[in-house]
Amino acid sequence: MKTALITGANKSIGFETAKVLLKNGYYVYLGSRDLQRGQQAVDTLKAEGLTAVEVLQIDVADEQSVQQAKENLSQKTQSLDVLINNAGILGSYDQKASDVSLATVREVYDTNFFGVIQVTQAFLPLVQKSDQGVIVNVTSGLGSLTLHSDPNWKHYHV
Numbered sequence: 271m272k273t274a275l276i277t278g279a280n281k282s283i284g285f286e287t288a289k290v291l292l293k294n295g296y297y298v299y300l301g302s303r304d305l306q307r308g309q310q311a312v313d314t315l316k317a318e319g320l321t322a323v324e325v326l327q328i329d330v331a332d333e334q335s336v337q338q339a340k341e342n343l344s345q346k347t348q349s350l351d352v353l354i355n356n357a358g359i360l361g362s363y364d365q366k367a368s369d370v371s372l373a374t375v376r377e378v379y380d381t382n383f384f385g386v387i388q389v390t391q392a393f394l395p396l397v398q399k400s401d402q403g404v405i406v407n408v409t410s411g412l413g414s415l416t417l418h419s420d421p422n423w424k425h426y427h428v
């Protein structure tokens with residue numbers, strides 16, 4: 271059975287992605303920074319008959335949490351077929367570069383940027399043990415330099 275880890279999968283896009291992968295025969299490690307919220311999501315999926323799923327506690331912005339999650343997952347599986355870096359935050363949207371607080375910028379970078387790097391580095395050895403390992407980075411138009419450089423883009427002035 272193929273395996274997948276999705277970060278921030280206790281709700282929204284991550285949760286729906288878990289559902290799709292489960293319906294396609296994957297065993298899903300449902301990443302959640304809060305164990306209780308993650309377990310609730312797992313219970314919801316199981317109630318729908320999607321049983322090949324368990325919660326993996328992981329806060330992508332917390333180095334210790336990422337390392338602990340890596341150790342926990344390594345004890346459960348020899349390889350990881352799909353890693354989906356889904357967890358992400360907007361910060362206090364919308365905000366201007368001219369007055370956004372540095373604390374907000376740091377929080378967003380710790381999650382959306384450094385979080386992706388540290389999660390990828392932590393799980394890469396497991397992905398490399400898969401015959402067809404895949405890493406998916408979920409992003410947004412808000413991360414596009416091309417769009418941000420286009421004065422006609424609806425968020426250009428945000």
Ligand SMILES: NC(=O)c1ccc[n+]([C@@H]2O[C@H](COP(=O)([O-])OP(=O)(O)OC[C@H]3O[C@@H](n4cnc5c(N)ncnc54)[C@H](OP(=O)(O)O)[C@@H]3O)[C@@H](O)[C@H]2O)c1
Pocket residue numbers: 277278279280281282283284302303304307328329330331332355356357358359381385408409410411
């Ligand atoms: N929704 C959109 O229109 C849209 C458009 C383009 C791209 N995206 C991208 O899609 C991804 C998911 O977005 P979404 O709309 O589903 O967002 P969402 O509803 O806000 O859900 C975000 C998920 O990430 C988790 N998360 C946040 N910080 C985390 C951290 N430090 N460690 C682990 N998990 C963390 C949240 O956990 P908690 O429940 O604990 O907060 C939640 O499970 C993001 O990367 C986002 O940039 C979304």
